[in-house]
Amino acid sequence: MRLLRPTDPARRALSAWGRRALRKARDRAREASFSTRRDAEPLPFLIAKEESPLHRRLHGIDSQLFENKKTNLRLAIERLDGILIRPGETFSFWRLVGPPTRSRGYLDGLTISGGEPGRGAGGGLCQLSNALFWLALHCELAVVERHRHSFDLFPDEERRIPFGTGATVVYNYKDLRLSNPTDFVFQFRMRLGASVLGVQLFCSSAPTHRFELEERNPRFERIGGDYFRSNEILRKKWTSTNERAGEEVILRNYCRCRYQPSEALQ
Numbered sequence: 001m002r003l004l005r006p007t008d009p010a011r012r013a014l015s016a017w018g019r020r021a022l023r024k025a026r027d028r029a030r031e032a033s034f035s036t037r038r039d040a041e042p043l044p045f046l047i048a049k050e051e052s053p054l055h056r057r058l059h060g061i062d063s064q065l066f067e068n069k070k071t072n073l074r075l076a077i078e079r080l081d082g083i084l085i086r087p088g089e090t091f092s093f094w095r096l097v098g099p100p101t102r103s104r105g106y107l108d109g110l111t112i113s114g115g116e117p118g119r120g121a122g123g124g125l126c127q128l129s130n131a132l133f134w135l136a137l138h139c140e141l142a143v144v145e146r147h148r149h150s151f152d153l154f155p156d157e158e159r160r161i162p163f164g165t166g167a168t169v170v171y172n173y174k175d176l177r178l179s180n181p182t183d184f185v186f187q188f189r190m191r192l193g194a195s196v197l198g199v200q201l202f203c204s205s206a207p208t209h210r211f212e213l214e215e216r217n218p219r220f221e222r223i224g225g226d227y228f229r230s231n232e233i234l235r236k237k238w239t240s241t242n243e244r245a246g247e248e249v250i251l252r253n254y255c256r257c258r259y260q261p262s263e264a265l266q
Helices: 009-028 064-080 093-097 126-136
Strands: 045-053 090-092 108-113 116-121 142-145 177-179 186-192 196-203 209-223 226-239 244-257
Touching (some): 045 126, 064 093, 090 093, 126 186
Antiparallel strands (some): 090 177, 142 177, 226 244
8 A cells, every 4th residue: 555645645635625624523513603694885984995906927827827816706705795793703714705616616726835836726815815814904803813825935026015914725724714802893895806806894883993014124034045034014003093002013924935035135
């Protein structure tokens, strides 16, 4: 009998199947606590918004994968747009979106596996989870589960938010989950334009605080033949009367680059 190596596709598939089954079993016990209700009307107070381009010029990447990503994002948005996160509830990206399979209309988009770009059904949905995570950092929602990208694959061309503030998702064992510990209701609204993805965060009440995110200590370093990148993300908190209410480092990032950054050579 041939033993499967850790990098063997069959072993990876078996491992993923096991993790998905375990996640489903655990979630059954807390079914009622997940957000499921949606409303087509936005809540009255806009907290934050973000837009990101749908296309990027990346060397060696088939441009058709970005076209396919539009279809994948549209299918996910159909299940996410208007979702309400009520007090005590938890938002789960995958419980709402469901499996991104070809039988459900998903196309091959850009995926990342083992730090290398590839293609697969549902590829490109990380653009949506990235935006949702970024907006969640601007309010009182608590991040219950978030997975960072293991590598920095591409240079900063067209990057709109700081390095290290993304949230990768893999059905269903790498999820984005946000809980609502407040007495207010939060809501995500999404729009897919011809060239941009737009996401907005609304609240049922005027916020008592606002948050600002700032990148600190960005740097590249070379170790042997590899380049590494690091930074910190500082979150500042302000009252509604613009008084400083505190600050904290919420993210510390460090990972290998899959490109040669010009900054590292200066």
